[in-house]
Amino acid sequence: MSTETVLLVGATGNIGVSMAIAVLRSKRQVLALVRNQASAEKLYKYLGTREGVTTVEVDVMSDGGIQSVVDRVKTGELPSFQHVFSSGGGDYVQRDLSTISLEYFRQQMTYGVEVNFLAYRATVPYLIAQGNPKSTWTICTGAQGDWGLYQMPAIAQGALFSMSAVAAQEQKETNVRFNELYLAYRVEVDDDADAHGVVRASDFGVIYERLLERPDIRGMRVKILDESDIADLKFEPKGMPVTHTKE
Numbered sequence: 001m002s003t004e005t006v007l008l009v010g011a012t013g014n015i016g017v018s019m020a021i022a023v024l025r026s027k028r029q030v031l032a033l034v035r036n037q038a039s040a041e042k043l044y045k046y047l048g049t050r051e052g053v054t055t056v057e058v059d060v061m062s063d064g065g066i067q068s069v070v071d072r073v074k075t076g077e078l079p080s081f082q083h084v085f086s087s088g089g090g091d092y093v094q095r096d097l098s099t100i101s102l103e104y105f106r107q108q109m110t111y112g113v114e115v116n117f118l119a120y121r122a123t124v125p126y127l128i129a130q131g132n133p134k135s136t137w138t139i140c141t142g143a144q145g146d147w148g149l150y151q152m153p154a155i156a157q158g159a160l161f162s163m164s165a166v167a168a169q170e171q172k173e174t175n176v177r178f179n180e181l182y183l184a185y186r187v188e189v190d191d192d193a194d195a196h197g198v199v200r201a202s203d204f205g206v207i208y209e210r211l212l213e214r215p216d217i218r219g220m221r222v223k224i225l226d227e228s229d230i231a232d233l234k235f236e237p238k239g240m241p242v243t244h245t246k247e
């Protein structure tokens with residue numbers, strides 16, 4: 001059986017590094033979208049290896065950026081992938097909405113929301129065309145969308161909750177197993193986590209290893225409210241529970 005590859009969007013962030021660690025641990029390979037060589041080097045450093053990792057520089061915020069990567073995959077220039085994990089996110093800061101400029105709002109929505117949409121739009125048709133019954137597409141969202149403590153991350157999460165409902169509907173009967181990981185605590189790359197007393201990326205990554213091995217979890221919000229939820233996955237359906245006929 002050929003080795004599976006996971007395309008990671010937001011690969012050099014806290015969650016992306018978590019997932020990259022999990023992917024390598026599960027003997028799969030990483031295809032990481034990075035903004036520049038410095039980010040690629042940062043990822044290699046976090047992982048402690050270059051083996052099994054392909055990085056590709058791309059402007060994920062441009063209309064055709066992620067699509068251009070998929071096009072290069074199709075020509076064989078880059079490795080084919082069977083899974084996508086998307087965790088594009090903006091700044092994790094608290095700023096009252098009344099102090100935020102329209103420019104900053106749009107910038108945060110671009111990275112917090114649009115990148116995930118662009119990733120979905122570019123990769124889902126490829127995964128469906130490949131027809132691999134094991135394909136998955138997973139997004140990370142956060143409880144900030146319900147808590148509202150960090151203003152811009154919260155608003156972005158709200159949109160991602162809805163995008164996840166749409167994706168769950170759209171992929172209900174395809175070969176692409178879509179799920180939303182809903183995370184309610186802070187995860188950071190290991191050194192930062194140790195310094196800040198939050199959960200380490202390498203520990204959190206276990207959730208993805210488990211999810212990839214659970215074909216029964218499909219169209220779900222997987223809720224990670226505390227660390228015990230990694231050992232025993234808890235999930236609930238996303239989107240309309242009954243099959244909706246497209247008009």
Ligand SMILES: NC(=O)c1ccc[n+]([C@@H]2O[C@H](COP(=O)([O-])OP(=O)(O)OC[C@H]3O[C@@H](n4cnc5c(N)ncnc54)[C@H](OP(=O)(O)O)[C@@H]3O)[C@@H](O)[C@H]2O)c1
Binds near residue numbers: 092
């Ligand atoms: N971390 C958590 O505990 C947590 C909890 C719940 C939900 N989430 C959600 O998960 C998602 C990711 O969170 P995170 O903590 O992993 O975020 P993060 O550490 O801030 O990572 C952000 C990622 O986005 C990239 N990025 C940011 N701005 C960019 C830009 N202008 N151009 C290109 N790339 C850019 C970064 O690349 P560079 O490395 O090149 O800067 C990095 O790969 C967010 O939606 C967040 O709300 C996270």
